[in-house]
Amino acid sequence: MSLSATLSNASSSLYVAGERTSVVSRNIANAEKAYYSRKSVEVVTIPGSGVRTSGVVRAESPVLFRQVLSSSSSTATYQAQVETLDFLDSTINDVELDASPAALINKFLSALQNYSAQPQSELASKAAVRSAADLANGLNSAASTVRKARTEADSGVQASVDRVNSLLDQFQTVNDYIVKGTLSGSDVTDYMDQRDEILANLSNEVGIRTVSRGNNDMAVYTDSGVTLFDRVPRKLEFVGSGNMTPGLPGNAVYIDGVPVTGANATMPLQSGRIVGLVQARDDISLSYEAQIDEMARVLVTAFAESDQTGGGGPDVPGLFTYTGASGIPPDGVLISGLASALRVNPNVDPDKGGVATRLRDGGISDPLSPQYVYNTDGSASYTNRIDELINKMGANYTFDPAAKLTSDASLTDYSATSVGWLEEQRKVADDGLQYQSTLYQRSFDSFTRITGVNLDEELSLMLELERSFQTSSKLISVVDSMYSALIGAIR
Structure with missing residues (x-):
């Protein structure tokens, strides 16, 4: 080999070593970045002229990356549901205070039984009425919590x-850089990393799938097939619902312009935070709201007063009534928002100027109308009406199936089943979250093992490049000495 050829080979090797060293340094500097992929320089041999670089490539694993995106979307779905269910759980999880609807119903039943045992006791009558007020306030509070949960989900x-x-x-900005850079032959690997990170963040909000095209271009679709990006982004539109209507x-x-959530969606989203929030807002919360409203409806029905004169007067709200009440709600028909409007009739509430013993005697609906009075003799030991109310609390009622619970149960059983339903929903969502979180973490770990930077390997490669650099430098120095000797001999 001639001296000029040797010098050319050594020079090209020196240049390639410098390029590879630069890329290795880049890898080491970005090793801790989540979606940074390991870069390497492609080297090709040129017969008679040494070596040269043909470009920078990055480590990729499309299959694992798709799994990362999918598990990320599913994790976000369950996370949104768990957050809402944890919020709703505040209506039942205070064991010490017994503040759940089921606990308040049982406490009220106990107060009625205590009043039945001592019907002449004014303290017992007031305690029963105050327990009824606590129950009404508890249902009001639970309904308010549901509204807040739905409003938070909507936001x-x-x-x-x-x-x-x-x-x-x-x-769009990053993808345009990638396409233009690919066409011009520039190194676009860092931009491709940025694009992957954007896709990962996007998958948290909505399930996606991607399609790669020529010049490293990419199109993005939802997991249901709706286009999110194709040359230009498609705009998502949403108008906040404001105060959620029960x-x-x-x-x-x-x-x-195409609905992707709700009953009218022809291609509904399958996963992502948006899906979890919509399910929490329109499915889980609405069902729980319906259960609370059904408890309120049955309370109004069970404690209604009937005409005691035989005159055929209509049943009217008694102990429990509601804002705008015009009669007794129909059996088995959900009245949305009833729990928010439920209240104890002020005619029996001592705190509002009422008489607590009307719970025993009747006439709560209208003290001036004797036809709804049960204790016509005014006997202090009268218990028939109290016992009747106790029996009604244990009787079976027809509940609207829209609440997703049994359609035939007693009030106490129904309220207990509601607690179990909410806890079951919470457990299912939490189990799903744990599974998907684990799947995501393992997928991400596998992905980074293949595409990420191993510092030990990079440092080892840096030492090899250093030795290669030294060898090439030494060879150039030897050729230079030989050229000097040759020129000296010619002189």
Whole structure:
């Protein structure tokens, strides 16, 4: 081999070693970044001219990355549900205070039984009425908690939609750089890492799948097939529902005018935080709200007063009534928002100027109308009406199946079943979250083992490059000495 060829080989080797050293340094500097992929320089041999670089490539694993995106979306779905269920659980989880609807119903039943044992006791009558007021207030509070949970979920949907639109704008910017850089032959691997990170963040909000095209271009679709990005981003639209109307689902999310959530969605989203929030807002919370409303309806029905004169007067609300009450609610028909409006009739509430003993005697609905008085003799030992109310609390009633519980049960059993239903929903969501979180972590760990940076390997490669650099430098020095000797001999 001639001296010039040797010098060319050594020089090209020196240049390639420098390029590879630069990339290795880049790897080491970014080793801790979540979606940074290990870069390497492709080296090709040129016969008679040494070596050269043909470009920078990055480590990839498309299959594992798709699994990371999928498990990330599923995790976000369950996380949103768990957050809402934890909030709803505040209506039942205070064991010491016995503040759940079921506990309050049992405490009220106990107060009625105590009053039946001593009907002449004014203290017992007041205690029973105050227990009834606590029950009404508890249902009011539970309904308020459900409304807050639905409002928070609705606000969460708005925030997620805003994040998706922002991420899609970022995706367009980065994707354009990648396509242009690929066409010009530039190193776009760092931009591809940025794009992967954007996709990972996007998958938290909505389930996605991607399609790679020529020049490293990429299109993004929802997991139901709706286009999110194809050359340009598709805009997600959502109008916040504001104060959630009891019994009615919130507004839908639209992509390019097509609904992707709600009953009218033809291609509904399958996973992601938006899906979890919509399910929490329009399914879980609405069902629990319906259960509370059904408890309130049956309380009004069970404690209604009937005409005692035989005149055929209609049944009217007694101990429990509600704002705007015009009669007794029909059997088995849900009245949305009733729990929020439930209250103890002020005619029997001592704190509002009422007479507590009317719980025993009747006439709560209208003290001026004798036809609804049960204790016509005014006997202090009269217990028939109290015992009747106790029996009614243990009787079976028809409940609306929209509440997703049994349609035939006593009030006490129904309230206990409601607690079990909520706890079961919470357990299912939490189990799903634990499983998907574990799956996501293992998928991500496997993905980073293949595509991430191993510092030990990079440092070892850096030493090899250093030795290669030294060898090439030494060879150039030898060739230089030989050229000097040759020129000296010619002179």
